[in-house]
Amino acid sequence: MGSGSRIDHQHHLIATTASASISTSDDAEQFGVAEEQQRLISEILRLGQRVELGEATDAEAQRFTEARDELRSEWGSADVPSDEYRPPESAPGDEERVTQEARELEGQVLLGQATVEQTERLSELHERLQPAEDRAVQRAAAQQVLDEMLAEQQAAAALHVQARDRLPDEPAVSYEEDFDAFQRAYDAARERAARGEAAIPYLTEDATGGLGAREGGRAFGVELEFDVDGDYDTRREARERIALDMYQAGLSRDEGVHGYHAQQYAGYTDAANAWRMESDCTVSGEIVSPILYDEPATWQNLATVCEIVERHGGHASFRTGGHVHVGMHDYGVDVANHFRLMQTYKAYEDVLYRLAQNPGAPGNRHRGSEWCTPNRVPGHGYGDIYDVRESAYHGQAVNLTSARGRQSDHGEFRLWDGSLTPSVIQTQVKLSLGITAAAVRDAGSTQALAGGDPVQLGGHRQRLREAGLLGRRLNGEQWRTGTLNFRRLVDDVFHRSQDKEQATALFASTRWQRSGR
Incomplete structure (x- = not known):
C-alpha cells in the first residue's frame, strides 16, 4: 500500500534544465x-x-x-x-x-x-x-x-509547440493496424521468460526516445517502497544497512535513515548522489530519488539501488507502491492539457492498472487501489487550474495537486505496484512520461480515445467472466479484441518500436485486475 507520496509538499519540483538545487x-x-x-x-x-x-x-x-x-x-x-x-x-x-x-x-x-x-x-x-x-x-x-x-x-x-514539432509524422509501427507486430513482441517476451531470461528488456542508452531527455524532455523522479520480513528491529537494521550501502556507493550524501517527508525540508536536486532513505509507517522503508533524466547513469544508479535493497532482504510486497513523478513544465494554465491527460488515463484505465501490477507478485496479485483509487474525470472538462487540483488529488491513480500553471508543476502516477525490478520500473516511468507528453500533443483534440467508451478498472476481467473465458487462453478474434485497448495505448503514447516492445513485454507479464480495492 503505502502513503509515501510527497506531492503535498511539491516533491520533485521539475525544472526544464539541470540545476544544482531545486527549491521547495x-x-x-x-x-x-x-x-x-x-x-x-x-x-x-x-x-x-x-x-x-x-x-x-x-x-x-x-x-x-x-x-x-x-x-x-x-x-x-x-x-x-x-x-x-x-x-x-x-x-x-x-x-x-x-x-x-x-x-x-x-x-x-x-x-x-x-x-x-x-x-x-x-x-x-x-x-x-x-x-x-x-x-x-x-x-x-x-x-x-x-x-x-x-x-x-x-x-x-x-x-508546447516544440514538443509537437519534435514528434515524427508517422510512428515506426502501429500495433492497432499491424497486429502481427504486436504478436511477435508478445511471443518474444513469453519465450524469454520460458528460457529463464528477463522478459522485459532494460535499456540504458536513449531509453525513452527523448521523452525524459535533459534537453527537450521531461524530468522525472521515483519513490520505491519496500518491505523486509521480520520484527521491528530486523526492519530497522535493514534500513540502516541499505542506507549505509547507498552512501558507500556514492548514491546518497549521508548514511542516515531520514524521517517521513524529510526530503521536503532538504530541497530537491538533480545531483546523482541525492538518493535518500526515508522511513514510512505503512511499509519497511522508502527510497526517494533525486530529479532524474534519461541518461545511462540514471539507469545504472536505479539498478544499483534495487540491488542494494534486495541484498539486505528488501522486497516488493502487496503493501508497497511505486510512485512516478513527471514534469509538466509546458502545461501552463491551459487546462486543455490537463483534461487530455486525464482523458487518456480514463480511456486506458483498465490497461494501466494491469500494467501497474508487479510481475513478480505471487499469483499475479495486484496490491489493490486503496492508495490509488481510480480518478473521476469530468465529462465537461476543467474550468481552471484549481478545478484540476481539486479533481485529481492525492490518493488517486493520477495526482495533479501540484498543478499551478508554473514551470515547477508535475504530476504523480501513483497506480504502479511496488517493484525492485529495474526494467519494470523503467517501463512504468516511460508510460508515465509518454502519457504526459501525448496530452500536450493532443490537447484540444476532439478525436475520441480508445475508439469508444473508456474501459474502467476491472472491465476486461468482467467481460471475460461474462463470456465464460476467464482463465482460458484466447485465440483468434477474441485475442485481437482483448488486446485492442492495450495496442491503442502504446500507439497513443509511443512512436518507437522498442518502446512498444518493452511495454508489450510488461503486458505479457501481467494480468487483468479486479475492480474495487
Whole structure:
C-alpha cells in the first residue's frame, strides 16, 4: 500500500534544465499572494489567450474584461496606467464617517440584504481606508506575480509547440493496424521468460526516445517502497544497512535513515548522489530519488539501488507502491492539457492498472487501489487550474495537486505496484512520461480515445467472466479484441518500436485486475 507520496509538499519540483538545487513550494510562493488573486490571474491568462486567438465566445470575452477590471479594482495591479487607476482619497476628517458607512454596509452584506451597488460601495470604502503604503505593496506584489505568470505562460506555450514539432509524422509501427507486430513482441517476451531470461528488456542508452531527455524532455523522479520480513528491529537494521550501502556507493550524501517527508525540508536536486532513505509507517522503508533524466547513469544508479535493497532482504510486497513523478513544465494554465491527460488515463484505465501490477507478485496479485483509487474525470472538462487540483488529488491513480500553471508543476502516477525490478520500473516511468507528453500533443483534440467508451478498472476481467473465458487462453478474434485497448495505448503514447516492445513485454507479464480495492 503505502502513503509515501510527497506531492503535498511539491516533491520533485521539475525544472526544464539541470540545476544544482531545486527549491521547495514555499520558495515558489515567496510573494505570499492570496490564492484567490492567483486564481483570478490564471483566469485572465486563460481567457486572454482565447481572446487573442479569436476563439473566445461573447461570454468569455465579457468575463475576460470583468476579471481584468476585478484584478485592478481588488488588488490595484500596476499594469494599469497611473492616470487610469487612482483609489479615491479621503478628505481630512472623513475617516470616521467612511468607517461608519463601511460598518453599516458590512452589516447589510452579512445579513444578505446588500444590493450590488452597496457591495461595490463597500469595496470602494475598504480601499479608501487602506493605508497608501499597503496599497503600493499590494500593487507591486500583484504586478510581480502577474509578470512572472505571464512569462511562464509564454514559455510553456513555446515548449508546447516544440514538443509537437519534435514528434515524427508517422510512428515506426502501429500495433492497432499491424497486429502481427504486436504478436511477435508478445511471443518474444513469453519465450524469454520460458528460457529463464528477463522478459522485459532494460535499456540504458536513449531509453525513452527523448521523452525524459535533459534537453527537450521531461524530468522525472521515483519513490520505491519496500518491505523486509521480520520484527521491528530486523526492519530497522535493514534500513540502516541499505542506507549505509547507498552512501558507500556514492548514491546518497549521508548514511542516515531520514524521517517521513524529510526530503521536503532538504530541497530537491538533480545531483546523482541525492538518493535518500526515508522511513514510512505503512511499509519497511522508502527510497526517494533525486530529479532524474534519461541518461545511462540514471539507469545504472536505479539498478544499483534495487540491488542494494534486495541484498539486505528488501522486497516488493502487496503493501508497497511505486510512485512516478513527471514534469509538466509546458502545461501552463491551459487546462486543455490537463483534461487530455486525464482523458487518456480514463480511456486506458483498465490497461494501466494491469500494467501497474508487479510481475513478480505471487499469483499475479495486484496490491489493490486503496492508495490509488481510480480518478473521476469530468465529462465537461476543467474550468481552471484549481478545478484540476481539486479533481485529481492525492490518493488517486493520477495526482495533479501540484498543478499551478508554473514551470515547477508535475504530476504523480501513483497506480504502479511496488517493484525492485529495474526494467519494470523503467517501463512504468516511460508510460508515465509518454502519457504526459501525448496530452500536450493532443490537447484540444476532439478525436475520441480508445475508439469508444473508456474501459474502467476491472472491465476486461468482467467481460471475460461474462463470456465464460476467464482463465482460458484466447485465440483468434477474441485475442485481437482483448488486446485492442492495450495496442491503442502504446500507439497513443509511443512512436518507437522498442518502446512498444518493452511495454508489450510488461503486458505479457501481467494480468487483468479486479475492480474495487
